[in-house]
Amino acid sequence: MALRRSRPGTKRLAALVAAAALLLAGCDSGGTSSPRDGRERLTVAALPLTDSAALYLARDRGLFAKEGLDVRVQPVQQSIQALPALLRGQVDAIASANYVTYFQAYEKGTLDLRILAEGVRIAPHMMDVLVPKDSGLTSPGDLAGKKVAVAVLNNIQSLTLNAILAARGAGRPVYRQILFPQMGPALERNQVDAVHAVEPFDSAIQHQVGARVLLDGGSGPAAGLPASGYVTTSAFVRKHPKAAAGFRRAIEAASRLAAADPDAVRAELPEYAKVTADAARSLHLPAYPATADAAQLRRLIQLMRQQGMLAKDVDPAPLLVT
Known part of the structure; x- marks a missing residue:
């Protein structure tokens, strides 16, 4: 091939x-x-x-x-x-x-x-797709074409989320790279529609900015x-x-x-x-x-x-x- x-x-x-x-050039x-x-x-x-x-x-x-x-x-x-x-x-x-x-x-x-x-x-809910509490996104299918933050592009987060959405017959989002510590502020400022966060950042974002879980990132083909x-x-x-x-x-x-x-x-x-x-x-x-x-x-x-x-x-x- x-x-x-x-x-x-x-x-x-x-x-x-x-x-x-x-970044690491000075590390001796x-x-x-x-x-x-x-x-x-x-x-x-x-x-x-x-x-x-x-x-x-x-x-x-x-x-x-x-x-x-x-x-x-x-x-x-x-x-x-x-x-x-x-x-x-x-x-x-x-x-x-x-x-x-x-x-x-x-x-x-x-x-x-x-x-x-x-x-x-x-495992279940070790990572979740989170949205603002007043978001109009109400189901995983709503993520199609929306901006979703991941820590690294084309990686485990997008890989598993794509698989979960495909199993549900839903389209893919558009991914944006944002480090985990910055995901909460990005969600608050509406820079993205959703974030795919891993623990302990997952729970922290829910508590600090009132985000809600739209999708369990540990479900379906990701389990x-x-x-x-x-x-x-x-x-x-x-x-x-x-x-x-x-x-x-x-x-x-x-x-x-x-x-x-x-x-x-x-x-x-x-x-x-x-x-x-x-x-x-x-x-x-x-x-x-x-x-x-x-x-x-x-x-x-x-x-x-x-x-x-x-x-x-x-x-x-x-x-x-x-």
Whole structure:
């Protein structure tokens, strides 16, 4: 099958990577090192989302230390911002990494991707399409042709929303890129008709601006779909196989804890996600699977192929670090 000259997301991905390279050009710290205490130090870029809960649980519950790792977290606003630093070895892994972006980078040859561990799968109301309380939009079908904010264009949010709307026989909206922290103000100022927000921003926007839920972003074809993971490069895995394996074990242990005890996640969120303890108690959490599943990732890849976000099939099985 011949590749098209361009497809949705390709030019945008290249532009984001170029811009992120400028943002991170001054970053000289990070990367794997061996501190004096004998633990191997890893730097992990992460978003302040519920997706990253296992990372912080593993750090704060001593699960990384048990594996001989000293994990430092570098906050970012978009996982794509950390890609240049990952390629240069300034960060060793990216948490809450949106699979769509990284499969696209892998297909293009930008990144020799490896998936260290599963992040989250989509659960009911972990992300919602929100509209102003007095909006004239009353059903998902009303979104056709309307401006909807997403954090990154041609990514997991638009992918899943397109699939949900198609299953309902509804047309697609027009997407606008707005970072999660700016979505509430954009909705208040009528810069967009709706926002597709992920927790904890989803609940915050509802409470702060009185937005209402028009559509559960975790419903229909999106339900149970892998959304994000912990990604690195094949070079890192080759050079640091013990650290890679230890990191995976720690994240999987933390994910089992998160799945068994959601209150542990809710207690952790105020430490990194700028959410109060009261607000954390009412958030809708994603699913935290203990192990990555190639079959579930193939569901995601199939949707990407259907919507032109990948030009060819990608087999996720060889990309999983086991």
